Amino acid sequence: MTHRIAIIPGDGIGTEVMPEGVRALEAAARRFAIDLEYQTFEFGSCDYYVEHGQMLPDDWFERLKGFDALFYGAVGWPEKVPDHISLWGSLLQFRRRFDQYVNLRPCRLLPGIQSPLADRKPGDIDFYVVRENTEGEYSSVGGRMFEGTEREVVIQETVMTRHGVDRVLKFAYDLAQSRPRKTLTSATKSNGIAITMPWWDERVAAMGANYPEVSVDQFHIDILTAHFVMHPDWFDVVVASNLFGDILSDLGPACTGTIGVAPSANLNPDGTFPSLFEPVHGSAPDIAGRGIANPIGQIWSGAMLLEHLGYPEAGQAIVKAFEAVLAEGEVAVLTPDIGGTGTTESLGRAIAERIAG
Ligand code: NAD
Numbered sequence: 001m002t003h004r005i006a007i008i009p010g011d012g013i014g015t016e017v018m019p020e021g022v023r024a025l026e027a028a029a030r031r032f033a034i035d036l037e038y039q040t041f042e043f044g045s046c047d048y049y050v051e052h053g054q055m056l057p058d059d060w061f062e063r064l065k066g067f068d069a070l071f072y073g074a075v076g077w078p079e080k081v082p083d084h085i086s087l088w089g090s091l092l093q094f095r096r097r098f099d100q101y102v103n104l105r106p107c108r109l110l111p112g113i114q115s116p117l118a119d120r121k122p123g124d125i126d127f128y129v130v131r132e133n134t135e136g137e138y139s140s141v142g143g144r145m146f147e148g149t150e151r152e153v154v155i156q157e158t159v160m161t162r163h164g165v166d167r168v169l170k171f172a173y174d175l176a177q178s179r180p181r182k183t184l185t186s187a188t189k190s191n192g193i194a195i196t197m198p199w200w201d202e203r204v205a206a207m208g209a210n211y212p213e214v215s216v217d218q219f220h221i222d223i224l225t226a227h228f229v230m231h232p233d234w235f236d237v238v239v240a241s242n243l244f245g246d247i248l249s250d251l252g253p254a255c256t257g258t259i260g261v262a263p264s265a266n267l268n269p270d271g272t273f274p275s276l277f278e279p280v281h282g283s284a285p286d287i288a289g290r291g292i293a294n295p296i297g298q299i300w301s302g303a304m305l306l307e308h309l310g311y312p313e314a315g316q317a318i319v320k321a322f323e324a325v326l327a328e329g330e331v332a333v334l335t336p337d338i339g340g341t342g343t344t345e346s347l348g349r350a351i352a353e354r355i356a357g
């Protein structure tokens with residue numbers, strides 16, 4: 001059976017880490033006899049926008065919907081296109097139109113990487129952020145009025161639906177239930193955001209009735225960020241609204257030493273539409289063009305892609321390979337964000353060789 005994968009490198013370091021992501025996928029596909037077929041798309045990048053005046057062609061939905069998975073690099077180049085245009089015109093459209101309502105973001109301190117938190121070692125930080133990915137604070141309801149006048153008003157509503165919140169909560173509870181610690185933490189702010197968030201808390205409690213084995217706690221988002229830094233070992237599965245989940249999924253990986261290793265799976269769990277796999281990080285204009293971006297976020301996202309397609313062993317082989325290369329700690333192979341003097345390619349090649357066995 002052939003699996004069709006759409007590759008969208010995007011901008012900046014997206015175009016640099018993608019080849020290493022594909023190299024890892026290829027190595028795993030060879031070893032486990034998986035038939036992958038790729039098609040690369042130039043749209044979903046700021047260069048495409050400069051040429052065409054839009055981020056995606058009009059028929060993007062038709063062209064992509066038949067793929068088994070989408071593999072994205074990163075998008076955004078603020079000097080060419082304002083971020084709200086490039087991101088709303090691409091990544092956020094994929095998430096919404098393909099109903100990728102779960103953004104699953106593992107956060108793990110890996111062997112060989114130094115946490116910026118004192119005395120933390122692998123095993124101390126090992127949790128998932130489950131981020132609601134299609135509604136919440138990222139809504140298109142609102143507008144600007146009286147533009148340019150003293151009476152200017154801007155409104156952007158938070159939209160939460162019972163359908164939308166319950167389905168992501170169910171995913172998070174199922175995940176917590178499947179893990180040894182069976183602990184779910186909900187990110188709330190029901191003290192200050194007094195309409196949507198108390199309701200979010202109610203839905204968390206209501207869903208919890210179906211999961212007697214899962215122990216649940218909740219923290220307001222402000223103190224939760226503090227606990228991420230002070231007590232990252234408390235967390236197992238953290239469920240959050242779209243914006244809170246966005247913030248937590250950069251902070252968590254920062255506590256593991258670098259956001260360059262963090263992967264994500266934008267899942268349409270029903271399988272009606274393709275899911276999208278991409279690193280958590282962006283296009284990093286500050287280091288783009290130098291070949292020094294850490295490719296592990298992209299490579300790990302590839303592992304999640306294979307697991308999603310039904311190849312958990314192949315996905316695990318990729319994870320084991322980058323863990324082994326990191327544990328070896330050869331300075332000339334590793335990228336500068338984790339203390340190395342190597343390049344995106346040297347690290348990517350070392351991982352691919354390890355996958356091949
Ligand atoms: P960013 O994630 O691109 O970079 C933040 C910092 O982390 C930078 O110092 C960067 O050098 C470093 N970094 C990121 N990835 C790294 C890697 N793989 N290896 C080593 N260092 C890495 O965030 P930003 O600067 O806020 O955003 C830059 C652009 O990317 C903006 O246009 C933004 O909108 C966009 N963005 C896109 C995505 C996405 O495509 N999913 C995610 C976040 C930001």
Ligand code: IPM
Pocket residue numbers: 087092246280282
């Ligand atoms: C992410 C990114 C995006 C988000 C941006 C680039 C729109 O930060 O994937 O975490 O906010 O979801």
Ligand code: MN
Pocket residue numbers: 246247250280
């Ligand atoms: Mn983010």
